[in-house]
Amino acid sequence: MNHYVELSNVSFSYPRSKRIIKNITLKLNRSQFTALVGPNGSGKTTLGKLAMGILKPSSGKVFICGKNSTEMTLGEIGKKIGYLFQNPQRQLFALTVAEDIAFSLEWNEHDKAETRRKVTNMLELFQLEHLRNSSPFNLSHGEKERLALAGIFVNHLDYFILDEPTMALDMERKQILSDILEKISSYGIGMLIISHDQDFVNQHADRIIKMSEGEIVYDSTNNLRP
Amino acid sequence: MTAPTTLDPRTKLVMVLCLSSLAVFIRDIYVLVGVLLLSFLISVILKGNLFPAFKQMKRLLLLIVVVAVAQSLFAPAGRTIVALGTVPILTTGGLIQGAEFILRMAVIVVSATIVATSSYREIVQGLVQWKIPYEIAFMVSVAIRFLPMLIEEIKDVMLAIQLRGVELQKIPLRKRLRIYSYILTPIVIGTVIKAEKLAAAMETRAFRAYPQRTSYMILKMASIDYMLISFSMLAFISVVIVYYMWGI
Numbered sequence: 001m002n003h004y005v006e007l008s009n010v011s012f013s014y015p016r017s018k019r020i021i022k023n024i025t026l027k028l029n030r031s032q033f034t035a036l037v038g039p040n041g042s043g044k045t046t047l048g049k050l051a052m053g054i055l056k057p058s059s060g061k062v063f064i065c066g067k068n069s070t071e072m073t074l075g076e077i078g079k080k081i082g083y084l085f086q087n088p089q090r091q092l093f094a095l096t097v098a099e100d101i102a103f104s105l106e107w108n109e110h111d112k113a114e115t116r117r118k119v120t121n122m123l124e125l126f127q128l129e130h131l132r133n134s135s136p137f138n139l140s141h142g143e144k145e146r147l148a149l150a151g152i153f154v155n156h157l158d159y160f161i162l163d164e165p166t167m168a169l170d171m172e173r174k175q176i177l178s179d180i181l182e183k184i185s186s187y188g189i190g191m192l193i194i195s196h197d198q199d200f201v202n203q204h205a206d207r208i209i210k211m212s213e214g215e216i217v218y219d220s221t222n223n224l225r226p
Numbered sequence: 227m228t229a230p231t232t233l234d235p236r237t238k239l240v241m242v243l244c245l246s247s248l249a250v251f252i253r254d255i256y257v258l259v260g261v262l263l264l265s266f267l268i269s270v271i272l273k274g275n276l277f278p279a280f281k282q283m284k285r286l287l288l289l290i291v292v293v294a295v296a297q298s299l300f301a302p303a304g305r306t307i308v309a310l311g312t313v314p315i316l317t318t319g320g321l322i323q324g325a326e327f328i329l330r331m332a333v334i335v336v337s338a339t340i341v342a343t344s345s346y347r348e349i350v351q352g353l354v355q356w357k358i359p360y361e362i363a364f365m366v367s368v369a370i371r372f373l374p375m376l377i378e379e380i381k382d383v384m385l386a387i388q389l390r391g392v393e394l395q396k397i398p399l400r401k402r403l404r405i406y407s408y409i410l411t412p413i414v415i416g417t418v419i420k421a422e423k424l425a426a427a428m429e430t431r432a433f434r435a436y437p438q439r440t441s442y443m444i445l446k447m448a449s450i451d452y453m454l455i456s457f458s459m460l461a462f463i464s465v466v467i468v469y470y471m472w473g474i
């Protein structure tokens with residue numbers, strides 16, 4: 001099966017609000033780098049959360065690896081898809097940077113030596129070694145974003161949904177993230193990236209989806225990747 | 227009745243205090259139902275926002291079962307309704323205890339909607355005019371305002387933990403407690419950071435720079451306020467007296 005996430009006639013509205021997502025049908029393929037773009041408030045984050053099963057559709061269905069998202073626990077979904085919140089602060093909770101990265105490995109019974117190796121790897125990759133023992137709460141915004149990314153990429157999952165991963169990064173760090181994403185997608189791992197960064201999108205995306213006022217107004221599949 | 231929504235916040239506080247004290251003291255299920263109905267009535271008259279309160283109570287209904295079974299198991303009383311061999315699982319006594327527990331919670335939830343019909347600014351002013359130091363009144367109002375935010379944050383952390391692929395349902399209870407400790411860290415640190423920011427903001431606006439404070443808002447109690455306060459206190463005292471003379 002090729003579709004990792006499938007939305008079928010999905011509509012959504014927050015409690016006591018108008019419809020934010022209007023009857024969207026969308027198939028997200030594994031091993032494809034998909035970019036989701038659109039103006040502020042068009043519903044990109046909401047669509048991302050629906051695809052992740054964090055929000056449940058008001059009508060229509062969402063399937064993750066062929067399973068209805070309403071029948072899955074969040075923990076189950078977390079083993080299939082890695083999710084980066086638009087505000088990275090919201091997903092950090094451990095006492096130290098290293099502990100935060102190790103969290104999911106520790107709770108899913110990996111052995112200690114391997115966990116340590118993977119954590120060191122991630123610290124290096126995201127240039128966080130010097131902050132290893134700092135509290136995640138005192139990091140700068142860009143550092144938090146890198147830590148949140150490290151915390152989800154430490155799991156070797158098959159799909160990632162990243163909500164504006166480059167927002168707080170400087171040019172140099174953005175390039176590093178670009179290289180990492182390039183490498184990850186070369187392993188055949190799929191991604192849905194929500195972004196306002198035109199260059200970033202053009203550089204990486206196999207497919208660009210554009211949203212406006214809760215609807216998909218453009219969907220491309222270009223295969224012109226170098 | 228004269229426009230009841232303009233009641234003094236202090237009148238509402240007194241009424242709510244009486245209602246929730248009754249809810250805590252009284253052990254008679256019929257009186258408790260009466261107290262709850264009265265709270266409802268007041269909230270409706272004052273145009274309280276009852277919808278979220280209903281939703282909260284729907285969740286509480288699940289608790290009634292838990293409390294009832296726990297009571298029946300550890301302090302069996304009354305007739306046994308369901309039993310496993312000789313062990314009573316559900317007794318009428320337990321069921322009543324569970325119902326009383328829920329009624330008490332419901333009174334407190336509905337009372338909160340009564341207080342919430344005044345803005346927090348009015349409540350602080352009310353407390354200040356009752357000669358409660360402004361600092362304390364202010365702290366109370368801050369605490370009230372931050373509570374919903376705290377609840378949001380706890381939900382966020384639970385969400386984040388699970389999205390890292392931790393299936394809470396599959397983790398044994400003993401280890402799950404360790405997971406819950408992860409909730410405390412960001413909450414405590416976040417609260418301290420927020421407090422520091424708030425303190426800085428207060429400094430820049432010269433909080434307590436002068437010993438005397440003037441208020442642009444002065445609350446004045448109307449005769450209906452005096453009447454309602456007297457009546458609430460009278461009703462409260464007589465219920466307590468009557469209840470204890472009959473009850474014991």
Ligand SMILES: Nc1ncnc2c1ncn2[C@@H]1O[C@H](COP(=O)(O)OP(=O)(O)OP(=O)(O)O)[C@@H](O)[C@H]1O
Pocket residue numbers: 014015017020038039040041042043044045046047086
């Ligand atoms: N929790 C919520 N409750 C009610 N309305 C919400 C909530 N979250 C978002 N909205 C509304 O839903 C709409 C879409 O929001 P969403 O966050 O999905 O937009 P977005 O495309 O991600 O925007 P941005 O580019 O600013 O991140 C907005 O109008 C927003 O005000």
Ligand SMILES: [Mg+2]
Pocket residue numbers: 044045046086163
């Ligand atoms: Mg967004």
